[in-house]
Amino acid sequence: MVSIQARVCIRRLYHPGVPSTRLATKCCQGTQDFKGASFWNVRSFHVGKESLEDESKDNTTLVHFREPKTPHPLLAKPHQQGNAELSISLNHIWSEEEIQERLDNLYQHRPKSLTDKIMHRIMWSLYRSFNWVTGFKPVNTPVRAVEWRLIVLESFAGVPGFMAAMFRHFRCLRTLQRDHGWIHTLLEEAENERMHLLICMKMFKAGFVTRCLVIGAQVLMTPFLAAIYVVNPGAVHRFVGYLEETACLTYANIIHQVQTKGTPLNEAWAHLRAPGIAKAYWKLSEDAMWIDALKCMFADESNHRDVNHTFATMNSDDPNPFVSKHRKDAAVAWRLDSQGLSADVGCHKTLEVKKKE
Template structure:
């Protein structure tokens, strides 16, 4: 009778609850489950699709490169620091249908470029630029290097493609090119020097290199085909592209001045930089370099907007030759930052 009475009082739910309570009180807690806010013990793995570029503060010597630095084929003009500081963003308002198409195409490329590199153009709030701190748009040293390396890898394409097309046109039709080729080759060479210098200061990830590889292939072929049909649209596109390059480097300079990028303060410029930009030396800063690069982009802006205003098969290149009897300030100068028309010269202002 006693056994039957004990069995009648048996409650499986109570027994299970007691066992569960006992197991909690006697077993060791697992922090990863009970305390989810604690950091995991497993180290965080780097994203395979990371596009950041590793900063190289003091570029190590490379005997294969540094021992054979030749003099530039296109010597760089000696821009003064004062003139470089005066460079600013200038926008040429689209007038014709071709201008609007070129500007729209550039805006689309800019949007895709910003999306890939995690960049958002800052807005001026009470005299201060937005920093986007804590968001995906916050610019670090690594992200800035990725952006400028990608930008320069694309910016070096138009000048070379345009010079190539005009070179073939000249020898095929047995006609002079009137000095367009030299200026376009100089532009391509200058953009490549930007890239080579930044490559000494940063080591892009494999994914960044893949994006550059694909992007250059698509852009180069597309630009080539359009230049065969509408070269004026292409020069206008490059003019608008260089406007955005000036804007980007101005943002970088403001970040440097605001001390948001402290690791750039310790960067030692590679030898290739002061060999090409003769106004620099081994003690020059990263900011000094960016000032020269921005000045170069401003000159490309003026050149391409001017070339887009000319008759492509008839007019001479006004940057290649000074005309006697015309005041120097009334004609463009390829080697000076002092210009009346940073947004490009109109055709009726030039003696062609």
């Protein structure tokens, strides 16, 4: 009979992704059943009803999260990073028509309840203070002021979604109930904001003052929002909705200044190419410009605005109305990749695919 320790060793020998020889030497050293036995003789042992030979042929029984065929961006080789063909993008791929429609209609929610008015007042007080600290102004904004603003804005905008998803996850575990699809949308929002930050960091650097602002915003605002979410989750979603409204105003103003000749932003950014990470994330063409990436970021912010204002009007146990949208976005992204199409702003082939969807 094989001892329990030997059985554990055999199991570990066939665990995917673990160096077998090294693990076997460490695990089985000193085990009586393995003294004098070679490494290859281990395959003859049987554990339970199924032999290890069968398990070695089908490693899916030992794998919980299956590795995708597409390499992770952080594990890809340098020449593969930023390649749209190697990216996994489940975010919405924006067309020129969608972006322009949202630029022409900057929706702003009118506060009705007392909670809405309080959240609106707090957000706009922070917005004006943020403008003063970063030196942002609606006309002829200094380039450095915009860089500060985007880095601080995107670094904090990724906090509420992740925090809300965490609280809902704990709530599901605590109450033994389903989440009704909210967690995925909230995590997608947090990841999208984090991608905005990474894209901005490819275009400009953060100095000491900027990093201090980032840390301060995260340290001060995270406990504040967490405390409110415990008492009234809808109030936080309303606050984030107002936050995204200010983000939409900021991006719309930046886009306008970049497109207006003679402004500092036009002179500095009008001829910049979009970074590779932006091309891969939004399926942009190889000749995409920085202004195209800014438009996509604006469209993402407008989507977060609408999602959070919707969540603010719902009960915590209502089903997420955006689940079908996630599936559609994933299908469109997959189809664009499989057909070799581009999501370049104005790409007629891509727009035709979207209209059919």
